[in-house]
Amino acid sequence: MIIAHDAAARLDPTGAVAPQLYRLLREAIIQGEMEPGTRISESEIATRYAVSRQPVREAFIKLAEDGLLEVRPQRGTFVCKISVDSVMDARFVREAIEADIVKALAADPDAALVRDLMAQIEEQRVVAGRDSVAFIRLDERFHRTLAEGAGRSHAWRVVEGQKVQMDRVRHLATRRFPMAALVEQHGAIVHAIGRGDIAGAEQAMRLHLRAILTDLPEVVRDLPNFFEAARTPGRLY
Amino acid sequence: MIIAHDAAARLDPTGAVAPQLYRLLREAIIQGEMEPGTRISESEIATRYAVSRQPVREAFIKLAEDGLLEVRPQRGTFVCKISVDSVMDARFVREAIEADIVKALAADPDAALVRDLMAQIEEQRVVAGRDSVAFIRLDERFHRTLAEGAGRSHAWRVVEGQKVQMDRVRHLATRRFPMAALVEQHGAIVHAIGRGDIAGAEQAMRLHLRAILTDLPEVVRDLPNFFEAARTPGRLY
DNA sequence: TACACCATACTTCCATACTAGTCTACAGGC
C-alpha cells in the first residue's frame, strides 16, 4: 500500500472525518493507488487513519454508491475491478449531458467564456504528452468550465459522478492516451461554440467523449486483472 | 405525522435496516407525507421504528445526497423545501439523458418493445384524470421501459435520482396536472420510435419533459411555503 | 489421500455511550 503510514496527518481534526475519508479514498482508488480487487476492511482503514470504524463505514457506503467499492456483508469490502460495461454506461450519460451543455453554449455564445476556454487549451497544450496527471486535472477544469458557463453546476456534479469510471481507465493508461489529439478536440468544441454552430458543437463534444476511450481495449488487454470479466456477451456498444 | 405508530412493523428484520429506512423515508417525503421544512431528528425516527440511531443516520445521509433532507450538524435535520432551481436542474439532466435514449430506440426500432409501450399507454389512459398516484406509477414504468429497452439501465438509475425533485411537485399538484395530454405525448414518442423517426422522437421527448412542469408556477403560487425562495434573481431558464 | 466437521478469526451491521457544538429560556445587571 502506497499510502503514508502517518496518514492520519492528512485529516483535518476540526471538520467532519467521514467526508474527508471519502475524498481521500476516492482519490486513491481513481488514481490506482489501491489496486482493483484489493480487499480492505473498516477496521484496517480506521486504524490507519486513527479514527473509529463508524466514519470509515460511512465513507465506504458512499464509495460503494460510486461504484468504486463493493461491500459484501459479513464477507468483506473490495476495491471494484473496472467494468467495461460501467465505463460505457458512464460515457453514455456523460455524453448526453455534455452534448446538451455545449448546445446551450453555442446557442448563445459568450465571448469572455470562449477566451477563457482558449486560454485553458493553451495550458493543456503545454503539458500534453508530458504530464498525464496534470493533463487530466486541466481536462476536468475545461469540462467544468463549460458546464458552469452554461449555468449547469448541478449537471456538472452528475457528470463528475460518472466521470470516475472513465478516469480510472485514464490513470491506468497514463501516457498512452493521445493528449495532443484531445486538446485539438477541445479546440474544435470551443470554435464551434464561438461561431454559434450548435450542431457542430454537439458533434464535436460527442466525438471527443468517444475518443477518450479509444485506448480502452488496449488497456484491457494489457492489464486484464484490473478489469471485470465482461457481463454481456451480446453487442451493446 | 401520518406514519403509523407501529411503523416498526414495516421493517423486515432479516434484511439490513438502513436501506429499508431509506426507501420508506424517501417515499414519505416524495409523496408529501412529511411536509417540506419539517424538522426531524435521528433519535426521533430511531425510536419510531424501534431501531438505533446508526442506520437512521445512514439513511439520512443518502436522503441528503438526493436533495430531500438537509443535515445541519449539531443543529438538526430538515425536510428540504422544494427548490424551483433544483427542479429545473433535474429536468435538464433528465431531458438530456432521455432524449438520447429515445434517439437510440428510434435508430433501431423494436416491434415488440413498441407493442409493450402502446399497451402501457392504454393502461395510462384508463387512470388518467382519475388516480394521480397510479398515473405517476405507470408513468415511471413507461419511462423505465424506454431506458431498459435501449439497454440503459444505468442511465435510468441516474434519471431516477433526478426525477425525485420533479415527482415531489407532481404529488403536490395531485390532480392538477393534465394527465390526458401527457398520455398523448407518450403516444407521440412511441409512434416516432416505431417509424424510426430519430429527430421526431427526440423532439417529442423533450417537449414531453418540459410539459410535465407547465403547472409548476401555479403550484408555487398556491403552496408558497412548500418552496424555497428563489436563489437566482437573473434569468436561467 | 480425501472428505466431513468444527473451532477460530475475521467481516459487516447494529446498539449504546460519549463528545462537542447549538439553541433556548431565564436570571441578573444596567
Added chain:
DNA sequence: GCCTGTAGACTAGTATGGAAGTATGGTGTA
C-alpha cells in the same frame, strides 16, 4: 425595558462493544 451570561436540553458526529454471518485452517475419520 434591554442586553448579557449561563444552565440545561437538545442536536449530529464519533467511539466502542456486541451480534450474526462467513471464510479458513486444522483435526478426526474413513
